[in-house]
Amino acid sequence: MPEACKATVRPRAAAIGHEKPPLAASAALLYLPYKLNAAMSDRYIVEDRVRNTFSLSRETLVSPAVLEKECRAIFDTCWIYVGHASELARPGDFRTRQVADRPVIFCRDKAGAIHALLNSCRHRGATVCREREGNARQFMCMYHGWTYETDGALKNVPGPDAYGAGFDKRKFGLVPVPRLEHYRDFYFACFDNAAAPLTDYLAGAKEYIDLVVDQSPSGRMEIIAGVQEYDIKANWKLLVENSVDDYHLPTVHSTWLNYMKNAGVNVRPPKEEGLLLPSKGWGKDLGNGHLTTDNVNFRGRPVARWISIYGEEAKADIEAIRRELVARLGEERATRIADTNRNLIVFPNLALNDGSSVTVRTFFPTAPDRMRVTAWCLGPAEETATQRARRLDAFLTFYGPGGFATPDDVAALEAVQQGLAAWREVGWSDMSRGMAKSAGEQLNTDEGHMRVFWRRWSELMDRAG
Amino acid sequence: MSDRRNAVSATRDEVEDFLYREAALLDAWQLDEWLALTTADCGYYVPPNDRPDADHRSTLFTIADNHARLVERVKRLKDPSAHAEYPPSRTRRLISNVRVTESDGDTVDVRANFVVYRFRRDDDRREFVGHYHYKLRRENGVLRIAERRAILDGEELGTLGAVSFIL
Numbered sequence: 001m002p003e004a005c006k007a008t009v010r011p012r013a014a015a016i017g018h019e020k021p022p023l024a025a026s027a028a029l030l031y032l033p034y035k036l037n038a039a040m041s042d043r044y045i046v047e048d049r050v051r052n053t054f055s056l057s058r059e060t061l062v063s064p065a066v067l068e069k070e071c072r073a074i075f076d077t078c079w080i081y082v083g084h085a086s087e088l089a090r091p092g093d094f095r096t097r098q099v100a101d102r103p104v105i106f107c108r109d110k111a112g113a114i115h116a117l118l119n120s121c122r123h124r125g126a127t128v129c130r131e132r133e134g135n136a137r138q139f140m141c142m143y144h145g146w147t148y149e150t151d152g153a154l155k156n157v158p159g160p161d162a163y164g165a166g167f168d169k170r171k172f173g174l175v176p177v178p179r180l181e182h183y184r185d186f187y188f189a190c191f192d193n194a195a196a197p198l199t200d201y202l203a204g205a206k207e208y209i210d211l212v213v214d215q216s217p218s219g220r221m222e223i224i225a226g227v228q229e230y231d232i233k234a235n236w237k238l239l240v241e242n243s244v245d246d247y248h249l250p251t252v253h254s255t256w257l258n259y260m261k262n263a264g265v266n267v268r269p270p271k272e273e274g275l276l277l278p279s280k281g282w283g284k285d286l287g288n289g290h291l292t293t294d295n296v297n298f299r300g301r302p303v304a305r306w307i308s309i310y311g312e313e314a315k316a317d318i319e320a321i322r323r324e325l326v327a328r329l330g331e332e333r334a335t336r337i338a339d340t341n342r343n344l345i346v347f348p349n350l351a352l353n354d355g356s357s358v359t360v361r362t363f364f365p366t367a368p369d370r371m372r373v374t375a376w377c378l379g380p381a382e383e384t385a386t387q388r389a390r391r392l393d394a395f396l397t398f399y400g401p402g403g404f405a406t407p408d409d410v411a412a413l414e415a416v417q418q419g420l421a422a423w424r425e426v427g428w429s430d431m432s433r434g435m436a437k438s439a440g441e442q443l444n445t446d447e448g449h450m451r452v453f454w455r456r457w458s459e460l461m462d463r464a465g
Numbered sequence: 466m467s468d469r470r471n472a473v474s475a476t477r478d479e480v481e482d483f484l485y486r487e488a489a490l491l492d493a494w495q496l497d498e499w500l501a502l503t504t505a506d507c508g509y510y511v512p513p514n515d516r517p518d519a520d521h522r523s524t525l526f527t528i529a530d531n532h533a534r535l536v537e538r539v540k541r542l543k544d545p546s547a548h549a550e551y552p553p554s555r556t557r558r559l560i561s562n563v564r565v566t567e568s569d570g571d572t573v574d575v576r577a578n579f580v581v582y583r584f585r586r587d588d589d590r591r592e593f594v595g596h597y598h599y600k601l602r603r604e605n606g607v608l609r610i611a612e613r614r615a616i617l618d619g620e621e622l623g624t625l626g627a628v629s630f631i632l
Contacts (some may be wrong), residue, residue, distance in 0.1 A: 132515060132620075226513035226525030229621035252548060255541040262537060372623075377525040389522035393529065402511055402528035404541060407549035407627035415548075418587060 018277035044458045046428070047451075052435035054451055058423035059252030061235040061416075066461075067368045073464035074348050074457065075100040076191045079201050081350040081362045082106050082116050082177075086222035086381070092135045092150055096127075097374070098364065099189055104177065105129050105139065106187070109151035114182075116189050117152045117174040117461075128174065139174070140306050148174050155390060184213045185221065204286030208344045210336055215303040216380035217324060223360065224392065228375040230401045234413035236349060236371040237421075239363050240453055242409050243351040244283065244293050244343045246444035247433065251277055252412050256398060256405040264308035266298065276445050283434075283442045283449030289456025291449040297341045299356055299398075302391040303380070304338045309397065314390060321387070347456055352378075357395035369417050472548065474603055475573045481563050482579055483601070483608050488558040491631055496539045499631070503610045504602055506534045506620050510614045511628055517616045527628055542630065549629035555584040556630060560597075575599040579615070581632060593632055594618050 046055040060066050071304040083101050083106040088135040094107035096119060103119035105128075119127045121141040128139040128148060138155060147156040152174035157163070169356045179190040181198035181310070183206060188198050199206065213221055232239065242248070257267045257278075267278045281295025300307030304322035306315050325334035341355040358378040363371045379391045419426075431454065434446025442448030476628045483502075490499040503509075511528040512519055521529035530538055559580045567574035581593040600612035615632040621626065 106537065155562050224525050225523065226516050227621075228525065228527065229515075229623065230626055231622075231624050232626065251546075254546045255544050258544070259537045259541065262540075385522065392521065392523075392525055394600060395525060396529055397534075400525075400527060401622055401627040402526070402629075404538070407629035408547065411549040411629075 044461060045454050047455075052432060054432040054435060054447070055428040056426055056431050056454055058429055060457075061101070061237060062368050062420050062423050064368050067365055069461060069464060070457075071101065073460050075364075076455040077195060077344075077460065078348050079179075079181070079188040079190045079195065079198050080348075081346065081360075082180070082187045082189045084221075084223045084360065084376075084378070085114060085182065085187065086220070087133075092137060093133075094129060094136055094139075094150070095133045096129050096131065096156070098372075099177070100191065100364065102177075103127050105174070105188060105448075107136070107150055109149070111150065112152070114180070114187065115151060116177045116180045116187065117148075118177065120175070122147055122154065122172040122174065122351075146172075152176060184209055184219070201288060202346065203288045203290060204284075204288040204342060205288075205292075205346050208292050208342055208354075209352065210233065211342065212262075212358055212378070214329060214333070215325075215337060216357075217328060217382055218311070221358075221378050222379040222381045224272075224376070224377045224379055228373070228400050230373050231366070232341055232371050232410050232413055233369060234371065234417040235368060236363050236365040237453075237457070238413045238416055239371060240340060240345055240374065241450050242413055243353065243361070244291060244345055244444075246277060246281060246283075246293060246295070247447070248409075249445075252408050253405045255408070259397070259404050260299065260307075260309065265300070274443065274445075281444035283444050283446055285439060285448075285449065286344075287451040289453055289460075290345060291347075291410075291452045292342050292344040293449065294340055294342050295444055297339050297355075299341065300394065301338060301341065301355075302357060302387065302394055310390060310394070317387065327435070337356050345453065347453065353399070353449060356398045357391050359399050361394070369404060369420075407429065467554050474568050474571060474610060475565060475601065476623055477563060477565050479608065480565055480573065480601065481560075484513060484575075484597075484599075486558050487610075490557050492558055494542075494553050496542055496631070500536065500539050503532065503535065503613075504604060505532055505572050506536060507610055508612045509535050509538075509631075510612075511632055512616055514612070514619055514621050527622070528632075541630070547629075549627055552586070554630050557582045562596075571603045573599075573601045573603075573608075575601055583630065589624070593625060593628075 001114035039200045044057050044060050059387040080100050082104065083095060087095050087109035091108055091110045091112055094105050096105055105117045105119045108114050119129055121128050121143065123144055126141050126143040128141040136150060138147050138149060145158045149155050154169045154172040165389055177189040177191065178193050179195065181188060183198055186209065213219055263266050265353055269275045269278055278298040281293055284292050284294055286292060296306050300309060304318050304325060306318040322334065322338055325338060344352040349363050351361040358377050361373060363373040365371050377392060377395050379388060394404050400406050431447045431450055434442050434448050473548065487502055509528060509530040510521060510526060512526055513524065516524050541547045542550055560577050562578040564576045565573055566576050577597045579595060579597055585589045595615060595617040598614040598616065599610060601608045602611040
C-alpha cells in the first residue's frame with residue numbers, strides 16, 4: 001500500500017527534471033503569467049512517486065497572495081477551533097478571541113447553551129464586548145448603547161421611537177458564526193454553511209482526541225487558567241510542521257534532552273537502525289489533512305508514567321492514577337494512553353500535544369511571515385491540587401515561551417523564515433524523508449505525516465481555483 | 466506595624482545596590498555569578514500575562530523554576546545549542562522605583578519597575594516592561610534572592626515572542 005492515496009507523477013515535475021525542481025522550476029514559474037486561478041495542481045507541491053521525492057514551493061510560505069487565498073480556501077472552509085466548554089463554566093461566562101480574523105464572543109447564555117457570536121454591533125459595527133473574559137448579564141455596545149442578551153438577541157435600543165415600523169428588533173441580534181459544533185467539549189466554528197458536520201470532518205483525529213479526554217475519570221477535561229499568547233515571526237504552516245516534526249528533536253532540543261538526562265531520565269536512542277530518538281514513534285495520516293505522531297513514551301506523563309523528574313514522592317500517586325485507568329478502561333487501553341505520547345494536528349491550525357502535559361495550541365497568520373499563537377494547558381477536571389501542580393510543572397519543562405524547548409522551536413522557525421527570503425533563487429524545500437516506505441512504516445522522524453498536511457492544503461487551495 | 470517598620474533589615478540604598486549589581490551581572494551574561502546571588506530554595510517566576518497575581522501551582526505560568534530548574538536553566542543558557550539565545554541577546558536593564566515594601570526578620574520584600582531592552586541581529590528591538598517582586602533574605606549577613614518574580618505589564622507576550630533569557 002503506497003503512502004499516498006493519490007500517488008501521481010505530475011507532468012510538470014517530469015518535464016523539469018525532478019531531482020532539482022528548485023531553481024529551474026521556480027524560475028519557470030516566475031516568468032509565467034502569474035495566474036492564481038489557473039488549475040496548477042503542481043504549483044505548490046511536486047511529488048514523484050517513482051523516485052520518492054517531494055518538493056514544496058517556498059512561495060507557499062512567503063507570498064501575500066497565497067495568504068489571501070488560504071484565508072478563503074482554508075480558514076473559511078475548514079472547522080476552526082474556538083474554545084473549550086470548560087472555559088465557560090457558568091451561565092453568562094464569556095471569552096473574547098479572534099477566530100480566523102473575526103472577533104468572536106465565545107459564551108454561555110443564561111440557559112446554559114454555548115454560542116460563538118461575532119463581536120460586532122448590528123448598528124454600526126463596534127465590538128460589543130471588549131473584555132478578555134468575565135461573566136455578563138448582557139453585552140452593551142459602548143458606542144450608542146445597543147444591548148444584547150447573552151444568546152445574542154437584541155434586547156434594548158436607546159431611543160426606539162426614532163425607528164420606523166420596518167425596524168424589527170428580532171432581526172438585529174448578534175450574528176453567530178455560521179456553524180458551531182463540538183466534539184467532546186472542543187468547540188469548532190465553520191464559516192462554510194455547506195461543510196460536512198464536525199464529527200465527519202474530524203475523521204481519524206477523533207480517536208486521538210479520545211485518548212486525551214479519556215484521561216479524565218469522568219470524561220471532563222478542563223482548560224487550566226493562564227494563557228500563553230505570543231507571536232512567531234514565521235509562516236503559520238511552519239508551526240504545523242514543527243509541532244509534529246520529531247526529526248528536529250536531537251538538534252533543536254539538545255539542551256532539553258540534557259536537562260532530562262541530568263534529572264535521571266534515559267534519553268539514549270535504543271540500538272535499532274534508523275532511530276534518532278530515545279524511543280520509537282510513528283507519523284500517521286488520520287484523513288482530511290489531520291495527522292499525528294504516535295510515540296512510545298520516554299519523557300514521562302502526568303497520566304500516567306512516572307519519571308525521576310517528578311520526584312520520588314510522586315511515584316505512588318502516579319501509580320494510583322494508572323490503576324484507575326486500568327480499572328476503568330482495561331489494561332490495553334490504559335497502556336495505550338499512558339505509555340505513548342502523541343502530537344495531533346487537527347487540520348489546519350489546532351495542535352493537541354499530549355506529551356509532558358497536554359497543550360491545546362492554536363495559531364493564525366497575521367502576515368505571510370508572522371503568526372499569533374495561543375496555548376493553554378489541559379488537564380482532568382478531577383485532578384488533586386498536587387496532581388495539578390505536577391502537570392503544570394511538567395508542562396514548563398518543555399512547552400511555552402519560557403519552557404526549555406519551545407523558545408528554540410521559535411528560533412528555528414524564525415531562522416527558516418529568514419532563509420526563505422531567498423525563495424526566488426532557492427525555490428523549493430525537500431520533504432521526502434521516508435517516502436520509499438509504506439504508510440504504516442512512517443516514523444515520527446520521517447516526513448510522511450507532514451506530507452499529509454501539505455497534500456490536503458494543496459488540494460483545498462487548488463479547489464478554490 | 467510600627468514595630469515591624471523599625472525592624473527593617475535592609476535599607477533602600479543597600480537594596481538598590483544589590484539590584485543594580487544583579488542587573489549588571491545579567492546584562493553581562495555572568496550567569497554563574499548571578500546564580501550565586503540566589504538562596505538554595507530560590508524560586509524564579511514569570512506569571513502569565515492574563516493572571517499576573519496567580520499561583521504557579523494552579524495556573525499555567527510562563528516560567529516557574531525552583532532552584533534545581535534554575536540551575537538547569539543557567540546550564541542551558543550557557544550552551545551554544547540554546548538556539549533562542551545563541552548568539553546571546555544583548556540586553557540592557559533599567560531598574561527604578563525601588564521600594565522596600567515589607568520586612569520580616571531576615572526577609573525583605575522589594576518591588577521595583579523594570580524596562581529590559583533586548584537586541585538581536587536581524588531582529589526588532591524588544592522592550593520588556595513590568596515590575597519585579599523580590600523576597601530577599603539575609604544569609605550570613607549577605608542579601609540573597611529567595612524569590613524573584615518578573616511581572617510583565619503587557620496584555621499578552623505578543624511581539625515579545627519568547628522569554629528565552631533571564632528576565
